[in-house]
Each structure stands twice: as C-alpha cells, then as structure tokens.
Amino acid sequence: MKEFLYKSKKIISIFIIIIVSIYLYSNKPYSLYEINRIDKIDNIKVKGNKYFYLNEINKIKKQKKELSTKTFYVKKNENISLLLKKINLLTPALIVKKTKNNCFNNININDEIVINYSGNKLKSIIRKSKADKCVYESNSNSIVNHKLSISEDIEQRVYFNKIKNSFYSSAINSGLNPNEIMSLADIFGWDIDFTQDIRKGDSFGVVLDRKYSNNKLGSSLIKYAIFKNRKKTYEAYYFNKKYYTKNGNSMRKQFLRAPIDFYRISSRFDRKRLHPIFKKVRPHLGTDYAAPTGTPIYSTGDGKIIFKGKKGGYGNTIIIKHGNIYSTLYAHMSKFKKGMRVGKKVKQKEIIGYVGSTGYSTGPHVHYEFRVRGKHKNSLKVKFKKGKKLSNANIKKMRLSHKMNESIYSWVKGAYK
Numbered sequence: 212m213k214e215f216l217y218k219s220k221k222i223i224s225i226f227i228i229i230i231v232s233i234y235l236y237s238n239k240p241y242s243l244y245e246i247n248r249i250d251k252i253d254n255i256k257v258k259g260n261k262y263f264y265l266n267e268i269n270k271i272k273k274q275k276k277e278l279s280t281k282t283f284y285v286k287k288n289e290n291i292s293l294l295l296k297k298i299n300l301l302t303p304a305l306i307v308k309k310t311k312n313n314c315f316n317n318i319n320i321n322d323e324i325v326i327n328y329s330g331n332k333l334k335s336i337i338r339k340s341k342a343d344k345c346v347y348e349s350n351s352n353s354i355v356n357h358k359l360s361i362s363e364d365i366e367q368r369v370y371f372n373k374i375k376n377s378f379y380s381s382a383i384n385s386g387l388n389p390n391e392i393m394s395l396a397d398i399f400g401w402d403i404d405f406t407q408d409i410r411k412g413d414s415f416g417v418v419l420d421r422k423y424s425n426n427k428l429g430s431s432l433i434k435y436a437i438f439k440n441r442k443k444t445y446e447a448y449y450f451n452k453k454y455y456t457k458n459g460n461s462m463r464k465q466f467l468r469a470p471i472d473f474y475r476i477s478s479r480f481d482r483k484r485l486h487p488i489f490k491k492v493r494p495h496l497g498t499d500y501a502a503p504t505g506t507p508i509y510s511t512g513d514g515k516i517i518f519k520g521k522k523g524g525y526g527n528t529i530i531i532k533h534g535n536i537y538s539t540l541y542a543h544m545s546k547f548k549k550g551m552r553v554g555k556k557v558k559q560k561e562i563i564g565y566v567g568s569t570g571y572s573t574g575p576h577v578h579y580e581f582r583v584r585g586k587h588k589n590s591l592k593v594k595f596k597k598g599k600k601l602s603n604a605n606i607k608k609m610r611l612s613h614k615m616n617e618s619i620y621s622w623v624k625g626a627y628k
C-alpha cells in the first residue's frame with residue numbers, strides 16, 4: 212500500500228509538471244527566435260530532415276553572436292583598453308599609438324563609445340563626442356576622424372501669463388518648460404509658497420535665455436522675472452550668478468547654523484551611528500544640541516510651519532519649510548511656543564519651542580535636521596551662499612544691464628492690472 216501511494220504520488224507530480232509546462236509554454240509570447248524556428252519547422256515538413264532543423268537553429272544562434280554591439284559612456288579614469296577588456300577584447304596597437312589622428316588616446320568623460328564585435332573579434336570602435344566622430348575599422352586597421360560642426364545658439368524669450376487654475380498649468384500654457392517652471396519656483400520660493408499662496412489672478416513674467424547646441428535645447432537661464440502674488444509684486448534680477456531684488460538684496464535667505472544659542476553638540480550627523488537606546492546601527496540624520504530643559508529653540512530661517520505635534524520617536528516636533536527647496540526639523544521639545552500652528556509664518560530666530568526630552572531621547576536636547584529637496588543633509592556641512600547686499604555701484608550696474616527687462620516689467624504689470 213505504502214509503495215502504491217509513493218508511486219502514485221510520483222506519477223501525479225510528474226503529471227502536474229507536464230500540465231504546468233504546457234500551460235506556461237502556450238502563454239509565452241513569440242520572440243523573433245521562435246518565429247524563425249517555426250519557419251524552419253515548415254522546412255522540415257517539406258524536406259523531412261531532422262538534422263537540417265537542428266543545424267538551422269544553431270545557425271540562427273551564430274548569426275546573433277556575429278552582430279554584437281556595446282555602447283559605453285566614458286566614466287572617470289576609463290580608457291579604450293579598459294572598455295575593450297570589459298567585453299574580453301584585445302586592444303589593437305593602432306588605438307594606443309600616439310599619433311595626431313588618433314582620437315582614441317584621450318577620451319573624455321561622457322563620450323559615447325560604440326564597440327562592434329563578433330565573438331572575440333573586434334570589428335570597429337566609434338567614438339562620438341560633442342565636436343567629432345571618430346571611427347576605427349579593424350578590416351583596414353585605420354582611424355578616420357570626422358569633425359562635427361556644432362552650432363550653439365542662445366535664444367532670448369519672454370513668457371508671461373495670468374494664473375487661471377494652477378500656477379503650473381498657467382506656466383506651461385505660457386510656453387515655459389517644466390525645468391524652467393521649477394527654476395522660477397526656486398527663485399521666488401523664499402517669498403512665495405507655491406503650494407499655498409498662489410491665487411487666481413496672480414501673474415508672472417519671465418525673461419530667459421535658452422541655450423541650444425546642434426539645435427538641441429540644453430539649459431535655460433532665467434535672467435529676470437516678476438511675480439505678482441495677490442497685492443505684492445516680487446522681482447528677481449540675475450546678476451553675478453545670483454538673484455537679487457531691485458534694491459540689491461539677495462533673493463536667497465541665509466540660515467542660522469544652530470537652532471539654539473548656547474549649546475554643546477552631543478551627537479553629529481552619521482549615516483552609520485550605533486543608536487544609544489536601540490544599540491543597533493541606525494543612521495542619525497541630524498545634529499543633536501544638548502541644553503537644559505526649557506532652553507528656547509529658534510527657527511533657523513524664515514519659513515512656514517508645515518508640521519507641529521508628536522511624531523513617534525521624535526516626540527514633540529516642528530517642521531518648517533523654507534523657500535521651495537529647504538526644510539528643517541526640531542525634535543524632542545518639552546513644549547511648543549504659544550501660537551505655533553501649521554501654516555504659521557515664522558521669522559529667522561523666532562522662538563518656536565523649548566528644549567526637552569520627549570520621544571526616544573536619553574536627555575534634554577534638540578535634534579535638528581536639515582533637508583534639501585527632502586533629502587537629509589549634514590547641517591554643519593551644508594554650504595550656504597551668503598546673501599550679502601550689493602554695493603550701490605553694483606546695484607547701478609545691475610539695473611543698467613536689466614533696463615530692457617524692466618520695461619517688460621511695466622508692460623506685464625500693465626497688461627494684468
């Protein structure tokens with residue numbers, strides 16, 4: 212009986228395997244390879260020769276091997292020999308020879324290298340860079356260099372619109388592309404909260420340069436922009452690689468280094484820290500400032516509260532958004548300052564709460580996090596571009612270079628009264 216059971220189990224499992232295989236196979240989409248094989252099966256029928264069928268299959272496989280192409284984008288410290296070695300090919304002597312015509316000697320980062328080969332035989336190497344295209348042919352053992360002419364164009368454009376539904380859709384309708392819209396939001400993000408403050412009837416105008424190389428759009432640079440948000444009008448002037456207000460104040464505001472005045476750093480930013488409570492490797496994505504309970508905590512920059520409350524191990528926490536890119540977090544507070552609420556605008560160095568030890572904490576301290584576009588950064592290492600005011604002479608210079616743009620301002624302002 213036992214033996215019978217064992218046998219039938221075996222038969223049943225084999226049966227199941229067969230059924231499953233048939234099912235899986237019937238559901239397989241046809242690949243090019245299978246279509247070829249079906250053609251050959253027809254041939255077998257005609258010629259009635261099984262060996263022929265197998266030979267054909269092998270031939271198809273071989274043909275596929277003959278046409279191998281590999282494309283690389285050159286990384287730091289890479290050379291042609293290294294790339295060839297990656298696909299088990301030997302470097303031809305001509306490639307490493309130092310001749311005037313040999314463009315494979317000094318390849319640059321981001322050059323496109325296309326290698327054609329069959330099995331272990333190199334056929335050709337093509338190097339494409341911005342300015343030229345260079346070809347090595349193994350048949351003739353030669354290098355031919357084609358210079359490409361690159362045309363660089365800068366196009367100055369003006370876009371403006373009145374906001375109907377959303378800022379984004381109105382900006383797209385005006386002709387700005389998504390990257391340009393992002394840049395515009397970053398420039399004004401210190402003064403305007405693009406998720407909350409925008410109202411129907413707000414308007415904007417942008418003067419920008421679009422760079423083209425070989426007729427392909429590269430980057431854009433906003434030279435001047437205005438934004439009418441409710442009753443306030445903001446202007447941004449591009450000057451010496453930064454954005455300024457009409458009066459020469461930097462558009463970008465600075466941050467305080469620390470959220471409290473007198474402190475001792477008790478724990479630094481560390482992606483591999485051993486957690487003091489859990490005794491496990493847990494990243495510490497902020498800086499801890501130890502101070503007595505009740506020490507006032509400041510907002511490190513102008514911004515808007517986007518979270519206030521208990522937040523798991525963080526305890527009593529406030530998160531503040533600064534401009535379009537930055538946010539800061541303050542945790543383990545003993546209590547919040549009166550009047551703090553989500554949506555409230557706070558000034559730099561305004562008291563938002565008091566040091567405590569709520570949440571997972573071993574003693575009174577403030578855990579401070581600094582994020583750039585949502586990503587944790589070490590607040591002690593982030594480089595802030597100083598928001599210095601321009602000198603009077605530079606303000607003059609700046610205004611002079613933007614004379615044309617300022618006339619656009621009055622025009623846009625007039626058009627959307």
Ligand SMILES: [Zn+2]
Pocket residue numbers: 478495497498499577578579
């Ligand atoms: Zn901490």
